[in-house]
Amino acid sequence: MGGALSQGALAGRRVLDLSRVLAGPWAGQLLADLGADVVKVERPGAGDDTRAWGPPWLKDGQGEPTTESAYYLSANRNKRSVTIDMGTPQGQALLREMAASADILIENFKVGGLAQYGLDYASLKALNPRLIYCSITGFGQTGPYAPRAGYDFLIQGMGGLMSLTGRPDGAAGEGPMKVGVALTDVMTGLHAAVGILAALAHRERTGEGQHIDLSLLDVQVATLANQAASYLVGGAVPRRLGNAHPSIVPYQDFPTANGYMIIAVGNDGQFEKLCATLGRPEWSRDERFVTNPQRVRNREALVALIHGVTVTRSTEAWIAAMEAAGVPCGPINRLDQVFADPQVQARGMRIEMAHPLAGQVPLVANPIKLSASPVRYDLPPPMLGEHTEEVLQCWLGLGPEAFAELRDKKVV
Template identity: 75%
Template sequence: MRGDLPQGALAGLRVLDLSRVLAGPWAGQLLADLGADIVKIERPGAGDDTRTWGPPWLRDEDGEATSESAYYLSANRNKRSVTIDIGTPEGQSLVKRLAANADVVLENFKVGGLAQYGLDYLSLSALNPRLIYCSITGFGQTGPYASRAGYDFLIQGMGGLMSLTGRPDGEEGAGPIKVGVALTDVMTGLYATVAVQAALAHRERTGAGQHIDLALFDVQIACLANQAANYLVGGTASARMGNAHPNIVPYQDFPTADGYMIIAVGNDGQFMRLCEALGRPEWGSDQRFATNPQRVTYRDELIALIRGVTICRATGEWIELMEHAGVPCGPINTLDQVFADPQVHARSMRIDMEHPMAGTVPLVANPIRMSGTPVRYERPPPMLGEHTQEVLDQWLAVSPTEFAELRAKKIV
């Protein structure tokens, strides 16, 4: 929150954020970190659903739990909260006036859900033809599933990710497993950010806004990456492989004398160095293992041999040996170990922002490092309705008298 930093790359961009939970708010937070003015529209008295998704709760300076959940805090930094009841004609009118002054609208209502309020793309673009309107839904605006609700867990299953995640059949604990964070939501937020900036570039050339139709289902399938290509090219659906890689060997976890470590060999040269570090240089010249395609073919034999060696030393000893040999290797850290890691400290991946209820709030930093327009941390995740009067004054010149009337009618 330093005042001597240059403006963010997206300074001057106005974004009206009608989204809630994670995918939309993630996009909004990223745009806000880059300098955009994000106005988060929330329901009076309730707000974003994630405000109640606790514990844990942020604690105040006396150690008492506040009403701010950790989940909500993770995705709403650098925004301003405005409470408006969009179920009323007066509330709808306010949002329309805000949209007429906005560059971007983010929303994640069900398909057609905002049309009843006159807040859909066709209605708002008629007021503001330069508006970029980004709709995030579970399955998109078209297709047989368009009307369905979509949640990250559901999409991880339907989109194939869970078929690839988990222990193989026949092993203890076998079965499909979801990723430990709502990864599809996060990836959708990232795609939304890219799409908004692409639409802004197009508008800069043509003056025209547009509608962005973004589906969690589509994003999940797109992010299957090499696994999708393996199926499309090879014709066989990959099975769960635990922590192993379908195309690279050895590239997985291995047991040590005191836990586990990851070895991630990406080429034949690294494999030769691994063999030296393990004290088994002869494996490097073994024709079963000399090239990656051969190692994939003889995966089971090689993995058993490596496991028989790695179990003999502690994780820290192996990591030191592997780093000295130039072999990619690392521990499987718990979150307390992550945030105690010296690299995490060196990169300032934890930040602490001033907060009106808690004194300070700990957050994860934005990973983007820009030399000319660095990320700024201007505002902590806002309290519900904290900026309603401020935004209505700045964006719409709503007078104190008019604001008092709106407040009296419980419109804001």
């Protein structure tokens, strides 16, 4: 491998990424950012499904659309793309040989789907007992729903998230609502990466690989966090509250003279500061609002009072006043405002990478700031099959003549 691929906390780790769409590729991208050599295996001529999920498309130097979708670009940085037809015996043999030298394999096929190719965990474990094999499915390897396909939107509904998201019953626009990002997929990708790192640590102690069984539904249920705990402890089914918090008041959006802002008061001291900033210090001494449990019980009355004041000044004026007083608050930004925010810019959350079609491709940075082994940005999201010959030579020692034969037979 070249020097660019030898840097980072996971330098020297080989990842065979057979996953598509978002959850698996998100985990692969995170490992790649941390220095692993991640090889993305795709179908010849088609590739990852998300390559076709546009518009928008990345534009070339003349402003014309390319074939690279924004969706695909979001989850495939720092990888190398290899096209192999796993439906052919030779393609299966190539993948088994690659798995034999890999540290990690990520896949999101249906349960049992890779067994017909000899690429299931049991088959590959026999070739490489040190292999860490991460399976991502909608419902896991066991249970009555195991054979079903799983999609983020479906899981947000089945896993309870949508029952907690949206305007409350009786309010304008009432009803359950999905989150505006495929959050279950992203959280599953993060849990996959954590599980893989834990398996690497286990392997360092024991020399043994293992199978990771990760389910979108499991992840969604697990990340209900305090809402799930409230139900299990208290027995009451949480209800939709729009932008309000079930256990903290005031902790929601409020209208201003020119829009909206968020007030996020987390304790009684902050509430006292809020009341003073609003010009209503007496509210902090009102027996209905003195403590947070009292404010929760008298939510509607307090929220109505605050509404009556916040509409008298602009969002900008209120935020300036509250920040000066130490009251947690902020705007509700559009994405153009997010990337123009001085804090977001100072943290370097937008990056540019060289791209063979576009010249430059804008991407969102990895948020992990490591002092000794920083995240690397070496390779833009690869074009379909861009690195096939390079990787097969690097991983398997395949020569030009052997590669040409595979190409002529449409195996790669």
